Amino acid sequence: MNKTRKEIPVNTLERMVKYRRILDNYAADGKTIIYSHEMAKLAGNTPSQMRRDLMSCGCAGSTRAGYNVQEMQTNIKSVLGYSETKQTILVGVGNLGKAILSYFSFRVPRVQVVAAFDVMPHRIDRVISGTRCHDIKEMETIIKEQSVTLGIITVPREEAQALADRLVAAGIVGILNFAPVTLDLPDHVYVENMDITMKIEKIAFYSGEK
Amino acid sequence: MNKTRKEIPVNTLERMVKYRRILDNYAADGKTIIYSHEMAKLAGNTPSQMRRDLMSCGCAGSTRAGYNVQEMQTNIKSVLGYSETKQTILVGVGNLGKAILSYFSFRVPRVQVVAAFDVMPHRIDRVISGTRCHDIKEMETIIKEQSVTLGIITVPREEAQALADRLVAAGIVGILNFAPVTLDLPDHVYVENMDITMKIEKIAFYSGEK
DNA sequence: CGTGTTCTGTGAAAAGTTTCACAAAATGGC
DNA sequence: GCCATTTTGTGAAACTTTTCACAGAACACG
Numbered sequence: 001m002n003k004t005r006k007e008i009p010v011n012t013l014e015r016m017v018k019y020r021r022i023l024d025n026y027a028a029d030g031k032t033i034i035y036s037h038e039m040a041k042l043a044g045n046t047p048s049q050m051r052r053d054l055m056s057c058g059c060a061g062s063t064r065a066g067y068n069v070q071e072m073q074t075n076i077k078s079v080l081g082y083s084e085t086k087q088t089i090l091v092g093v094g095n096l097g098k099a100i101l102s103y104f105s106f107r108v109p110r111v112q113v114v115a116a117f118d119v120m121p122h123r124i125d126r127v128i129s130g131t132r133c134h135d136i137k138e139m140e141t142i143i144k145e146q147s148v149t150l151g152i153i154t155v156p157r158e159e160a161q162a163l164a165d166r167l168v169a170a171g172i173v174g175i176l177n178f179a180p181v182t183l184d185l186p187d188h189v190y191v192e193n194m195d196i197t198m199k200i201e202k203i204a205f206y207s208g209e210k
Numbered sequence: 211m212n213k214t215r216k217e218i219p220v221n222t223l224e225r226m227v228k229y230r231r232i233l234d235n236y237a238a239d240g241k242t243i244i245y246s247h248e249m250a251k252l253a254g255n256t257p258s259q260m261r262r263d264l265m266s267c268g269c270a271g272s273t274r275a276g277y278n279v280q281e282m283q284t285n286i287k288s289v290l291g292y293s294e295t296k297q298t299i300l301v302g303v304g305n306l307g308k309a310i311l312s313y314f315s316f317r318v319p320r321v322q323v324v325a326a327f328d329v330m331p332h333r334i335d336r337v338i339s340g341t342r343c344h345d346i347k348e349m350e351t352i353i354k355e356q357s358v359t360l361g362i363i364t365v366p367r368e369e370a371q372a373l374a375d376r377l378v379a380a381g382i383v384g385i386l387n388f389a390p391v392t393l394d395l396p397d398h399v400y401v402e403n404m405d406i407t408m409k410i411e412k413i414a415f416y417s418g419e420k
Numbered sequence: 421c422g423t424g425t426t427c428t429g430t431g432a433a434a435a436g437t438t439t440c441a442c443a444a445a446a447t448g449g450c
Numbered sequence: 451g452c453c454a455t456t457t458t459g460t461g462a463a464a465c466t467t468t469t470c471a472c473a474g475a476a477c478a479c480g
Contacts, residue, residue, distance in 0.1 A: 010466085010467095017412070018392070051428065095306070258440075
């Protein structure tokens with residue numbers, strides 16, 4: 001799509017989101033410059049990795065004077081594509097779904113959750129953290145009407161694949177999947193899995209070994 | 211700790227958890243052997259990566275006859291350390307905390323959530339998915355009494371660092387952090403962050419580009 | 421205006437991970 | 451029992467990511 005984008009290493013991109021957050025807080029304190037070692041401390045990595053990452057997004061610091069916070073913010077936001085907003089829906093308004101709705105309502109700039117869906121009658125037509133929950137029957141209609149491109153799946157495992165198929169058929173091209181299954185979808189759909197189980201097992205594995 | 215463990219690449223380890231899940235389902239269908247390409251299909255990766263990963267955990271297949279499912283299950287469980295159970299607590303019983311409690315109550319074999327904690331009086335002494343929520347004042351006591359080593363943080367961002375410090379002071383050595391901050395903790399503590407924001411921004415970035 | 425110090429930017433090495441490609445083994449059909 | 455086929459196991463190549471190490475720029479201070 002954009003030349004610059006393609007060149008950014010995946011891992012760097014993941015960290016970039018974190019950097020944006022750090023810089024927002026840092027700037028809120030009225031600070032205007034920051035050194036790579038300060039940022040590394042805040043981000044939990046090394047100064048030299050910070051500098052590489054900043055290079056990737058076209059941030060130039062100046063020797064001895066560090067990096068200009070505002071310029072970095074602008075660059076990072078431009079790299080992450082903050083100029084365009086992506087319409088998003090969430091399906092499955094259980095505890096997890098609700099938690100995520102409250103998360104997104106005020107924290108993710110470029111992603112707008114336009115609607116939520118569920119099958120349970122008692123959830124339908126309620127508004128959670130500013131997002132209305134609709135009957136899942138209306139899903140395809142709303143996706144089309146509002147040009148929704150991203151979907152968040154927070155339904156039980158058994159229902160995830162069928163739901164994902166429906167989302168893709170309706171035109172969704174990016175999915176955040178919280179169900180513990182591997183979704184089998186066409187190549188043009190970008191899927192990320194949030195595997196809570198995996199993370200906790202990883203901690204169980206590595207903790208107490210250092 | 212264990213010689214075999216150290217040699218397993220991090221990424222392979224992450225996938226191992228997924229493999230366990232896949233094999234559990236696969237075995238439940240009464241199947242006893244599986245080929246690397248079948249498993250790759252189920253796991254969403256390539257046959258050759260599968261074979262490498264299986265090598266790392268000491269699984270040997272036999273030419274033309276594939277891998278023995280039960281043997282793989284045993285090996286993976288032994289690599290992941292399923293013989294010992296780790297005591298875990300969760301702090302912050304909001305929507306996210308509740309969602310995670312229901313997740314863990316029946317899905318993660320080696321990790322046992324022994325207690326939850328919150329500050330809100332209306333949450334205290336309630337039982338969520340089999341786990342009792344206690345007053346956070348009792349936290350240190352329960353950690354010590356029950357030899358808890360892992361902690362899951364699902365409190366608001368502002369409270370996360372102070373909470374993490376308390377957990378570490380009480381003896382916790384592994385933390386799963388859902389708050390969108392970088393925790394600053396001693397080296398001996400293993401921390402994993404679940405950064406929901408990051409994942410959705412990543413999807414927004416990559417989707418629609420393939 | 422010169423010297424010492426503290427930064428950045430970056431080539432190059434190192435470390436980590438995935439993919440390729442093919443030999444060797446096992447199976448089934450004939 | 452032999453040939454064609456399928457599948458594993460694995461060296462080696464390719465690729466990705468991190469770390470090292472240091473030249474050069476900028477500033478502070480005398």
